[in-house]
Ligand SMILES: NC(=O)C1=CN([C@@H]2O[C@H](COP(=O)(O)OP(=O)(O)OC[C@H]3O[C@@H](n4cnc5c(N)ncnc54)[C@H](OP(=O)(O)O)[C@@H]3O)[C@@H](O)[C@H]2O)C=CC1
């Protein structure tokens with residue numbers, strides 16, 4: 109398999125298992141940054157493809173033989189897995205446990221569920237091995253040119269990985285978008301919430317697309333220009349940037365634009381759902397993320413949606429002047445983005461306390477400023493907000509953001525009123541605004557919910573005027 113014929117003795121400084129979309133690109137990035145890197149995949153075609161591509165980069169080889177892979181790595185071995193999350197990771201670990209030696213380091217770079225990482229870390233520790241969870245974001249391009257890396261595990265072990273990670277990570281004003289985040293599964297947890305935020309931002313963007321099209325008659329060309337313009341301002345972000353490009357992509361299989369030929373069913377691999385599920389366990393509200401997951405589920409129900417559209421006529425669309433719609437959408441989208449980051453970071457703060465991660469949220473926001481899918485100009489200011497006030501309970505309470513959020517509110521409300529009146533679903537913007545309104549209302553109607561709970565189940569309630577738990581024999585008529 110090797111075309112380089114390097115010596116058979118340990119020669120490579122970094123090993124990578126799983127030469128798919130992420131692995132192949134990540135290992136080329138590692139080699140290009142001066143580390144001798146060896147890849148392993150079961151599939152000879154993938155190993156061959158890496159060797160082919162690696163010729164231009166140098167210092168990279170591939171094998172399909174696991175014992176050869178292990179023999180040719182310098183000790184302690186540093187091996188990163190970029191294989192599909194789930195059972196495959198355990199299968200690879202079963203094999204590695206047969207051949208690795210105490211002190212070797214295994215890094216899971218995939219989207220593994222955080223409790224799996226804790227379990228695997230304990231398993232490998234028993235064998236004298238180190239296990240590290242380091243979520244990687246940025247897709248294929250990021251892996252190749254500079255991803256954001258979210259590492260967690262034993263701090264001493266990170267020191268061995270730091271030179272490689274800092275070299276390959278994306279740079280924001282020269283600062284690598286990687287930092288040690290915390291013990292155990294901290295890295296995989298942060299990556300999971302990153303993906304939850306990703307779901308929220310994508311859903312908000314999609315809703316703007318729908319409302320601009322339905323109420324403003326924006327063409328794909330108009331949308332591309334608009335998103336491009338937005339990307340020059342406070343909405344500057346990877347997702348807004350690629351959205352501008354998506355709207356100008358011609359259909360490679362026919363006339364017209366590709367976007368118009370893509371089926372409106374969004375799939376999901378599970379990280380958004382895990383974020384929501386765990387937020388529920390922690391008792392932290394992340395409604396924009398929840399609804400983004402739910403909306404993907406609704407999108408999958410195409411036949412029912414089609415049937416519903418036939419049975420329930422929509423209101424006649426009332427056209428809104430394009431400039432007004434554009435202004436309101438920009439502010440509403442920015443508002444929604446801020447609410448989504450606020451929710452995700454709030455969840456991280458609670459998870460940090462619950463699982464002992466000791467997360468520094470300013471650091472988390474800092475390493476998201478470049479390389480990852482949720483990178484955005486706003487993250488620089490978000491990081492600053494947590495630096496100024498490390499105990500900040502919620503981003504929307506940050507003095508930095510209060511005036512900006514206040515300024516966005518009229519537009520977000522006006523846009524939603526129009527959308528609701530016209531029967532255009534904007535579930536993520538709606539959830540973001542209701543989240544904001546609830547989080548900024550000192551007295552919510554939950555006194556009634558407590559009364560109902562006590563009425564039917566003697567669950568007791570607390571009072572506003574004295575301490576203790578109370579139960580009432582409610583008067584039944
Ligand atoms: N794609 C993306 O944009 C991103 C993905 N991720 C995460 O990174 C991880 C990898 O994703 P991605 O690169 O997209 O996945 P791919 O499916 O493209 O690549 C996975 C690779 O692992 C190989 N593989 C499977 N089983 C084994 C095994 N037992 N031993 C060795 N190699 C094996 C696969 O080979 P074969 O195909 O022959 O089975 C394949 O080459 C996942 O956890 C994913 O969630 C994270 C960020 C972004």
Ligand SMILES: O=C(CO)[C@H](O)[C@H](O)COP(=O)(O)O
Nearest residue numbers: 245246303376377378379481
């Ligand atoms: O990890 C990623 C980016 O950082 C994945 O590309 C992304 O989360 C895909 O998720 P899904 O398939 O659920 O939309």
